[in-house]
Amino acid sequence: MTSLNHSHSAVPVHPSLAHLSAADRDAFADEVEAIEARVMSSLGARDARYIRRLISAQRWLELVARLVIFAGILHWSGFIIGALMLALAKILENMEIGHNVLHGQWDWLRDPDIQAATWEWDNVCPSAQWQRSHNHLHHKWTNVIGMDRDFGYHILRLSDQQPWHPGYLVQPVSNLLMALFFQWGVAIHDDELATLRQGETPAPRARQKLDNLLRKIGRQLGKDYLLFPLLAGPFFLPVLAANAAANLLRNLWAYAVIFCGHFPDDVHEFTPEQVANEDRGHWYLRQVLGSANISGGPLMHLLSGNLSHQIEHHLYPRMPSNRYAEVAPQVRELCARYGIPYNSHGLARQLFTVWRKVFRYAVPGRNDTVLQAR
Amino acid sequence: MVASTVKKLLRAGDWLATPLNAARYLETINPLWSDHGRGRVERLIQETPDTVTLVIRANGAWAGGEAGQYVQLGLDIDGVRYWRCYSLASPVQPGSREFSVTVNRLDGGRVSTYINDCLRAGDLVHLKATAGDFVLPAQRDDQKLLFISAGSGVTPVMGMLRQLIAERSGADVVMLHFSPDYAHCIFHDELRASNSEQRRIHLAVTREDARDGDLAGHFSADMLEQVCPDWRSRQAYVCGPSSLMSAVSELFLGAGLSSQLKQEAFVLKRAEVPEGAGGKVGFVVAGKQVDADGKTSLLEVAEGAGLTPEHGCRMGICCGCLATLKEGQVRDLNTGEVFGESGEKVRICVCAAAGDVSLEL
């Protein structure tokens, strides 16, 4: 991360970092980068095999899932088993494959079919649109209130640093809707499309973006809710229902994993002032403090697209995800040495504390800023 | 009829395969059912201690080509795909789509070494369309041809020779081929066996004593005069190292016959870039060229030249600034690694010029 300037001025740093001197932060950054360099220089055939096998396994699973759904015509259990398989296929495609390919983690293979620039994933948000809002805005401004648009997705208030207004009273309901329709939330949650309504984005660019979004939505809906059901003839509705169930399960799972990444208890938020003169060390430290891991076994890591290693993912967004598990203990040990909290708990605990925040911050605290109207 | 039905089905399949296309699923079942050019290595033939011939069967997506043209061959080595050009050393068999390329191990050549040491029958290679006009004339039965080659420059010439033999062409051929010694003479036996009244093949060795009737030494006008007195009236082809290429082309130039000579340089030298040096940066869409040092990101260089490339984080994490590399190589400012193959997408916010580069911006 060379482009951050080194300045150690007296701006307010985050309290959890107050014990570190400028030299400490530099040393921390050096160690973070040393871990990265070791892994990146060892990438090779084994890693290539991992992603290629995973992609081909996912495609097989999807093919078989669609067939099993059609087999529901012979016995109703096909609809249910097929829907579960399809949900699993979609989860793998969106999380461990799509998300990570779109970060450019596999660009080094130089395979035009496994590239950040060309991959299109199986959900309604066009890849290019998501890349911009996620990779750029969220990864660069992780947990900086007001800058990281993924913090609460502009619908939820998850920190007392966000001013309260009455609209947040319904956030337990918005939270539920967000979980159910997560892919749609991601698709419409875009700063340029939001400003479209206010006429701020230059019109042709916004129009183009909107066209791309609508085309993608059309194709995605057409596939799952029209073409495949039509192929089943009189069994149109059960096939449609199975596909809808698969999309719903994927939404719920993606929601759970992603909300656990930045919103559980003890994840830190930052003010724009705290990051105004951020140095290299600060930048890495914010990624650690602003992220939370989900502890679990290999299956959890695979199904979460290794976002169970959210901390490592934020430190090394371009490192192939299959390597996070091996660097996690090193990062954890590094944090321990520098007295930096490393947030890792099971899925249930992380999710519980997210939901507690959803309820707690729906109402204003005693000292919170209150805005009367949106 | 069948093909068009298959095409229609595939197009319908593309809708079902959204957001990918049907070919991505078909290639999961069989890698050769891809819509990208691919081939299977059917056989390997060891020609000399450091030269191997690959007999490749291409899939239907590969456009095919003519003997003497070059094909781009892509191989995944340690996970990374590398592309190299190799001449078709045989005509493409119409029914089987089989053809061969012959690869000489280059010193420090990653791909040629891999092909010689690691490639096995059954392995998959990636193929791009062939190109080049180093091919036989369309009307050739009554033609007089002259082939001059040296070292592995024999491969495209061999392709054309094999094609002439296969089609029992009436063309009259003289061939002059140089190699350092007999052990390193690629296609030695086949060349000898192909020698006939109609196709006179002369071998020359430069570092060993010549045997029965062969020639000794490097190319010279006298030697050509001796083996082929009517060279001025022939369509000529030359392929080999630059010393041979320039000797032959000067001779033809001096005789005012350059238009009768087709040349194929088979060694592309990549300019050595001194550590940390920059170079000229060309922006092909904008039609601009500027000088850049080896430390300034290409994004900044582009902005300095008045361009406004799309970008995001400016720190290498978002891929918002990817631009296609047309030529040359870049240096990753974070890792210092110098890389780049033409067509590759690079993050211009963290890459600087390493020598001359051109970008599709």
Ligand code: FES
């Ligand atoms: S601008 Fe984000 S990677 Fe270059």
